């Protein structure tokens with residue numbers, strides 16, 4: 418084809434086949450036509466671009482001249498709509514939080530009317546609201562069960578509401594363990610919010626220990642006697658709860674007799690998981706909850722990273738509390754001096770009511786070096802071994818009664834954090 422075209426061009430130009438000048442003339446068409454075509458094409462494209470550009474400009478000018486006010490209004494609308502959005506985030510978000518919580522915590526929600534009115538009894542003021550005991554209607558008509566309510570009062574900030582809902586969610590995710598206080602449900606459709614926990618019949622272990630000092634029978638006719646064997650039994654259950662927390666990559670952070678609840682049948686339940694929640698949610702360094710210093714491991718007093726092994730240290734103090742029927746730890750050391758006391762390699766001496774085997778366990782918990790302390794599993798094993806030779810007959814006795822205010826002073830705890838019972842209607 419190309420050959421035919423060439424020949425045809427030569428025929429038109431009337432050239433000889435070996436005319437050199439004719440070769441030039443032959444290419445003349447290409448030399449001239451191709452650039453002209455290119456330039457033409459370029460000019461057309463440029464014109465189209467310019468035309469489109471001008472049309473765009475004209476359209477803009479028309480819009481701004483004919484409807485200048487509208488543009489302003491539109492801008493205003495935009496800014497006010499972002500304002501609305503902002504207001505929603507800050508002011509109405511309690512509502513938003515509750516709306517979304519009603520969905521996420523749906524299976525835990527208990528209708529408020531099932532909490533029998535007039536049965537609310539204030540137990541104490543917690544760190545984020547009051548704690549009540551109340552009667553909850555169960556499925557069967559006429560039957561109720563006693564529950565503990567942790568309340569978040571009205572007028573709570575969105576941040577507080579979010580935190581409170583987070584605590585409920587945390588408890589839900591924690592799952593069930595027979596030695597951890599159980600979440601029964603919640604009321605989160607409106608304020609005040611309630612986190613409903615199981616009630617544990619004998620109440621907190623510290624108060625129980627103090628009651629054991631008196632020669633009394635508890636309200637429910639249960640003799641308040643405690644033997645060394647029972648101390649081990651309660652200890653084993655708390656250690657089992659710690660093993661469970663360890664398995665969940667958590668720690669408790671405030672193991673103490675005041676945070677253990679007891680059932681009639683001596684089932685022990687570790688409660689007050691607020692610090693565990695805070696550490697899990699905001700990081701161990703952002704924990705705001707105050708823990709009395711005399712229960713804390715040295716690494717915590719020194720604000721160093723800590724683990725479940727810090728709970729093991731506190732567990733040693735818990736054993737001491739039980740065997741002394743609720744004596745304050747380090748009675749001769751002011752709370753403010755505790756760190757320097759421990760730094761001088763002091764630990765508590767063996768209480769007179771405590772046998773060697775139990776004291777050895779306490780000492781293993783009070784090793785300065787956290788890695789040398791037993792794990793929860795090691796601890797359960799030591800307790801199981803020691804319980805075999807423990808005394809299940811002799812009732813522990815301490816003649817002196819405890820004055821809560823003096824105790825609070827010596828132990829370095831807030832007296833209001835100790836259980837107080839009030840009745841409100």
Ligand SMILES: *[C@@H]1O[C@H](CO)[C@@H](O)[C@H](O)[C@H]1NC(C)=O
Nearest residue numbers: 595617618680681682683684
């Ligand atoms: C102890 O009592 C509680 C409440 O009545 C019950 O849930 C639990 O199963 C009992 N535990 C044992 C070991 O009997």
Ligand SMILES: *[C@@H]1O[C@H](CO)[C@@H](O)[C@H](O)[C@H]1NC(C)=O
Nearest residue numbers: 716784785786787788789790
């Ligand atoms: C703590 O004990 C472990 C194991 O015995 C040891 O490897 C570590 O060096 C000790 N840490 C300190 C600070 O003494």
